[in-house]
Structure formats: C-alpha cells, structure tokens
Amino acid sequence: MAYRGGVAVPTWGWILIIVGAALVVVLLVAALLTRRRRGRLRGRFGPEYERTVDRRGGRRAAEAELEQREAMRERLQIVPLSPQARERYLTAWRDLQQRFVDEPAASLSEADRLVAEVMRECGYPMDEFEQRAADVSVDHPQVVDNYRSGHSFYLKEQRGEASTEDLRQAVIHYRALFDELLETGSEPR
Numbered sequence: 001m002a003y004r005g006g007v008a009v010p011t012w013g014w015i016l017i018i019v020g021a022a023l024v025v026v027l028l029v030a031a032l033l034t035r036r037r038r039g040r041l042r043g044r045f046g047p048e049y050e051r052t053v054d055r056r057g058g059r060r061a062a063e064a065e066l067e068q069r070e071a072m073r074e075r076l077q078i079v080p081l082s083p084q085a086r087e088r089y090l091t092a093w094r095d096l097q098q099r100f101v102d103e104p105a106a107s108l109s110e111a112d113r114l115v116a117e118v119m120r121e122c123g124y125p126m127d128e129f130e131q132r133a134a135d136v137s138v139d140h141p142q143v144v145d146n147y148r149s150g151h152s153f154y155l156k157e158q159r160g161e162a163s164t165e166d167l168r169q170a171v172i173h174y175r176a177l178f179d180e181l182l183e184t185g186s187e188p189r
Contacts, residue, residue, distance in 0.1 A: 041066050048141040073138040078123045086182055089118055093178060097171070104167040105157055111174040112154050115147070118181045136177070146176035 153170030
C-alpha cells in the first residue's frame with residue numbers, strides 16, 4: 001500500500017490510475033491520428049472528399065474508400081503523354097469544338113472518346129465508368145466532378161433526352177478533365 005497525501009492508496013488503485021491514464025493517452029493519440037488522416041485526405045481530394053462522405057454516408061467509410069483509391073493508384077503506371085500525342089489530342093479537340101455548332105451530339109461523343117483515349121494512353125485502366133472516375137480522382141480531384149457531369153450529359157444524350165445546352169455543358173465539363181490530363185499527365189498529384 002502506498003501513501004499519498006496522508007491517504008493510503010492500495011496497489012490496485014495505482015494500477016487503475018495508470019491504466020486510466022494510458023487509456024486517455026491512447027485515445028488522444030488516436031484522435032490526433034484521425035484528425036491528421038482526415039486533414040490529409042481533405043487536402044488531397046478537395047471536393048471529392050465531401051462527395052464521397054455524402055455518398056458513403058459517413059466519414060469513416062468514405063476515408064477508407066479514399067485510402068483504397070490511393071492504394072490502387074499507387075499500383076498503376078501513369079505516364080505522361082509524349083509531346084506528339086499531346087499535340088495530336090489538342091488538334092483533335094480543336095476540330096471537335098469547330099464541328100460543335102453543326103454536329104453537337106457527334107462532338108460530345110468525340111469528347112467522351114478523346115478523354116477516354118487520353119486516359120488510356122496515360123495508363124489509367126478503362127474499367128467501368130465509376131472505377132475510371134475513382135482512379136482519376138486521386139490525381140485530378142478538382143475536375144473529377146466535371147468528368148462525372150460530362151458523362152451524365154453524355155448518357156442523357158444517348159437516351160435522346162439532352163438539349164443542345166446540355167451538350168454544350170457536357171463538352172465544357174469534359175474539357176476541364178482533358179486540359180488537366182494534357183497539362184499534368186506527367187505530374188500526378
């Protein structure tokens with residue numbers, strides 16, 4: 001038995017105090033690591049972080065998914081476009097923009113095809129759309145929402161439900177990702 005301030009504290013009491021203090025320290029460290037992890041993911045994914053939280057229904061599940069995306073991305077061999085390929089794609093994009101007035105639906109299909117082709121040439125897997133969007137979100141989180149929006153307009157056009165303004169918006173959305181892929185393809189974030 002130990003004495004503290006003239007009061008006897010039994011050994012089991014000291015053990016409880018030490019275990020309690022250790023538990024508090026563990027909880028504080030866990031909270032700090034969670035906060036750091038959350039801040040890192042928010043910083044890296046930007047608006048994609050909140051979108052994933054909303055879609056997954058909670059931070060824990062969303063953060064696990066975002067970390068899984070990062071791990072998947074680490075296994076990919078993303079490469080920069082050659083200067084010749086870059087120029088070829090820029091020329092193709094200029095051509096589709098010039099044709100938009102006369103052939104908006106065909107221009108949108110071409111925009112969808114060009115973005116997919118650039119992604120493939122950079123090394124992104126071309127699985128189903130949501131997986132492509134998830135893969136590209138790791139390197140281009142600021143524009144992946146544009147990709148999703150462009151694709152949703154593309155699907156709307158495929159069903160015959162898109163207006164010319166929808167088609168114009170879709171091409172603008174695709175252009176945002178297209179520009180990112182051509183400019184930063186050599187420097188994934």
